[in-house]
Amino acid sequence: MTLPTHLLDTLEKAAIDAGKAILAVYDAGPTVAYKDDQSPVTEADERAEAIILAQLAAAFPDIPVVAEESVAAGRVPNIAGGRFFLVDPLDGTREFIDRRDEFTVNIALIDDGTPVAGVVYAPALRIAFSGAVGHAEKIEFGPDFSILGRRAIGCRTRGDKLTAVVSRSHSDPQTDVFLERNGISDHRSVGSSLKFCLLAEGLADVYPRFGRTMEWDTAAGDAILRAAGGRLSQPDGSPFIYGKTSQTEDAEFANPAFIGWGRSRDCDPASSELPGEAAHVTK
The missing domain is CATH 3.40.190.80 (D-Maltodextrin-Binding Protein; domain 2)
Incomplete structure (x- = not known):
């Protein structure tokens, strides 16, 4: 399996830019609406998704994108080719509304049913996680959204106490x-x-x-x-x-x-x- 060139760089940039828009709404105080399933949505969800969709379309125009707010609006692309992006522009909307900092931006590439690359960015915590097959990293950010450092991460081996x-x-x-x-x-x-x-x-x-x-x-x-x-x-x-x-x-x-x-x-x-x-x- 060959991943697109600079895939993670693109996903990271899209997530960071979306995170900037989310924090602007977070600081100002969001307006909350409710979808048909009674899950909350804010203008931060919508702004972040628009940013991510634009950047993915520019970098990978042939890969369809399944995004939460687009699906809620009835826009579902054809994913029969087996490779597509999954986007949650603001995961943890309830945390966001309640002013807890654990909300994230999620972007992943799916290939033949398997997630092969992904980025999770928590803008209020100034951290992100990035991974593709066989390698994962934690990224730390400064208050100006600049990257302060990266380090490889890995799951620990399970002991007797979990x-x-x-x-x-x-x-x-x-x-x-x-x-x-x-x-x-x-x-x-x-x-x-x-x-x-x-x-x-x-x-x-x-x-x-x-x-x-x-x-x-x-x-x-x-x-x-x-x-x-x-x-x-x-x-x-x-x-x-x-x-x-x-x-x-x-x-x-x-x-x-x-x-x-x-x-x-x-x-x-x-x-x-x-x-x-x-x-x-x-x-």
Whole structure:
């Protein structure tokens, strides 16, 4: 598989420029509206998406883009070619509205159902995560959006005591059952796709998610997690794929439940099984 030249540079620049627009709205105070599914949207979502779409179209005019606000408006491109971008211009809108700094910009490239490159940028925290097949990085920024430094990151090997990351705004009883049945008492509540990045950085071991998500919510973080040596799968261990457009039981691009894992004990990122894991998970 050959990735487009300067792919990550383009994704990073688009995310940074979108982040600037988001912070301008954040500082001024957003106006909140609600979509048909009652999820919130602000002018920051719309401005950021316009910036990202323009830059992706200029750099990669032949690769279609599936973006959250465009899909909500009924604009869904043909992705039959197997390669497309997934964009969430403002992941963690509830965090954004509540003035918590954990919101992110997510951009990912999907190839044949697999996220092969992604960028997650948290502008208010002045950090970003970037990854393509086999290599992931954490990037730190100054107040003027200049890059202060980069460092390679990777998932840690699981020990006997696991740390989980869970959703701050979307907790559910199944997650509590998963933590209890796998003996996990140490967990952190985090907003947006930063949960994937904590796994990729080696600061946690598992991210269970049983509530509803969409592909643009997960693709960029998933790409970074996989690049860092982790894995995302459905709770029964089956593959987690993207480009789900013909679903009879849910909307286009809706995700099933999933479990994100750091590196397994034998350091094989292709193995996500924890002893007893499949038997314990409640679907």
